[in-house]
Amino acid sequence: MKNAFEAAGQYFEEAASVMDLSPNMKRLLLTPEREVKVQIAMKLDNGDIATFVGYRIQHNSARGPMKGGLRYHHEVDADEVLALASLMTWKTAVVDLPYGGAKGGISVRPKDLSPDELERLTRKFVDEIHDLIGPDKDIPAPDMGTNAQVMAWFVNQYEKFHGFNPACVTGKPIELYGAEGREEATGRGVGILTEALLRKFRKSLAESTVAIQGFGNVGTFTAEFIHRAGGKVVAISDVSGGIFNREGIDIPAALTWVKQKGSLAGFSGGDAISNESLLSLEVDVLIPAALGGVLTLENAEHVRAKYIVEAANGPITPEADLILRRRDIVVLPDILANAGGVTVSYFEWVQNQQYFRWDLNRIREELEKTMTRSFDKVWSIAEEKKIPLRTAAYLVGIGRVGRATVLGGI
Amino acid sequence: MISAEKLTAYPTFEGLGPADAARVIQDMTRMNFDADSTILHEGKSIQALWIILSGECTVVRQAEDGSEMVLAELRVGDVFGEMSFVRTAPHSATIRAKTSVSVCTYTREDFMKLAAEHPGAAFRICSNIAAVLSERLQRMDAWICQLVDRPEAVSHRDEWQTFRSAVYSNWNF
Known part of the structure; x- marks a missing residue:
């Protein structure tokens, strides 16, 4: 996965140089707002004590609460999580969701753990970070090695501290305030x-x-x-x-x-x-x-x-x-x-905030609207500036985050 | 006034023989200023060297917005006015008495007479002034290098404005 985030940095640089951003503005846009690293110690089924390291990196909240997946993978480290968090900042901006970017993970081989152990791991992680996340701060979602079940444990544990709060994560099971069509x-x-x-x-x-x-x-x-x-x-x-x-x-x-x-x-x-x-x-x-x-x-x-x-x-x-x-x-x-996932996550969050459920057709229609509108925008910029679609997408993302930063001030 | 020995202890008059020093002292005029009074006005021109015999002065300069910036503080023994002394030009800054100040001045007119009669002594004073000015220039160079090394310190405001206009013009989609 190293390639993926080295690439993210390089593509940002390319767009930043097209925009002629100064080194200080690039640093402002790339430096994460908060990086959290926590110890997750737990008892395994066989009685052994196991200690894992969990991360949540909140990259940028200029455009709204931060959004990004939570992955369980043995290669998770701070560098990778940070790169993926910044990728989320540009992604939510490209499709114009009112979100910033974040990412989290636990360095663990999920297949080595029993379902009970995975549940304890998830709950312990929530115990460590629940004060830093929430529906108006940072909203995790499933990613590599996690799924709707993990989100269900996550929200259940979060609610023990903060009361009823389904909007604190997305990608939940349909039975627990999840959205139709999130999986697809x-x-x-x-x-x-x-x-x-x-x-x-x-x-x-x-x-x-x-x-x-x-x-x-x-x-x-x-x-x-x-x-x-x-x-x-x-x-x-x-x-x-x-x-x-x-x-x-x-x-x-x-x-x-x-x-x-x-x-x-x-x-x-x-x-x-x-x-x-x-x-x-x-x-x-x-x-x-x-x-x-x-x-x-x-x-x-x-x-x-x-x-x-x-x-x-x-x-x-x-x-x-x-x-x-x-x-x-x-x-x-x-x-x-691949921004369709976070887009429907946004629809799930909106429904949770409104206590109102959309049917699958509405979700599909809104998804298509958001995706094609974003695509048309990126396409027209690529045409106009004679640049690749990738650079155009980064330009849209960085531009939107930049305007929010300028309006809010520092 | 002052003794020849004391005069030649000042960098500007270093190396003068006793006779030449006595001649210079003879030509000098002593003046006193109250605290807060202005000794030299920025933009005006009096061609003379000034030596502080007692008290303290500040070197101030007016910024574009009218506010005053203190560039330096001068103490007993410090010499000022060299720039206008060697070249007919307005004073680059204002000298203000911080306490009550006693100075003595040596005019260019007297210096030119000295140059005609004792070129060696005049050359000595001239090369001393050149040394003082070149040292000041060296300090300025170092200061400019420092500013260039950390551009954010001087251009922060511009940087933010540049970014703002970029994301609202060329890159506003």
Whole structure:
């Protein structure tokens, strides 16, 4: 994941130099407002004492309460969390949500813990940070290694200190003030913007071929959206490997298979293909929806897709980005492409604040409105200034945060 | 007035022989000023060297907005007026008596006479003044380097304004 956040810094620098920001203004925009590191000591099921380190980094609140995921992963450290927190600041600004940016995490292998242990870990973490977060301060959400169940424990523990407060986290289960459509939101947003991007080139999903790397939450919902829109998903993959079918993969069958078996291993809807060769398939659209740093200096020359939509955070290294730029391959950047998740998180928070529930149709409509409006803005700036979509997205984000900072003063 | 020995202890008159020192002292005029009175006015020009015999003075300069900035404080033995002395130019700052002050002045007119009759003595005074001024210039250079090294100290206001106009004009989407 190192690549992902080094990239974030580099892309910020690029936009900042286009804007001719002074070193002091860059420092003001990059320095986090608060970094918290806490000890989480707990008893394991076998009676041993285990100690973990948890982080919450609040990067910028110029535009509103800070928003960002909470990840459980053994490689979580302060540098990574800070980079991802700043990414959230630009992301919420690009899609114009009234939020700032934050991120948190615990350095732990969640698969090594039992459900009981995960619950105790989550509650202990809330005990340590509950004073620093809240619906008007900083609102966590699920991320790598966490899910709706973790959010349910989180809100339950938070309410022990602060009373009824469902808006203190998003991505909750529907039964506990969660929003319809939150789970599908990131993938759906990726699908919506893939279609919007193709439309700019007078093409449509229905006449396009797509390869998706990653068949987890984002990948599956992206594939489903594209399949329903008539697009031909010719390749999918997960950690167990990939499938390629020139005639198009039977996505509903693949979804059922994964739901039952837990992975794509053994799915027979096409020829086996490696994750690496999926990236160089001759398709219209390539959607990396798994890990960061998969398109690098080594393989960027082999990409044969015309468009790349970054569903994952930072799947393209900055060196690879330059190569793709030179080769005129259009890249829709992560801070815009995968902002559907935080957008529906915002809808969930709004509903919690209003004690009012929207139905799925309304959420989908509002999501589409937010995503396409943001895309159109970024697209028109990229056209006007003759810059890549990524730089344009950062310009929009930095500009909005900058204006809020200027208006509020320091 | 003052003794020849004391006069040659001041950097400006260092190295003068007893006879030349006595000649200079003879040409000098002693003047007294009350506290808070102005000795030299910024912008006006009197071509003379001034030596503080007793008391203290401040060197002040008017800022653009009319406020006064104290540039330095002068004590017994300090010499001022060198810049206008060597070059016909208005005083670059105002000298004000901080306490009651006693000074003696040595005019350029007397100096020019000395130069005609005792060029060696005049050369001595001139090179001393040059040394004083070059030392001051060196201090200024160091000060400017310091300012350049930390631009935020002098340009903070501009920086904020520049950022404000950038995000509200070119980068206002």
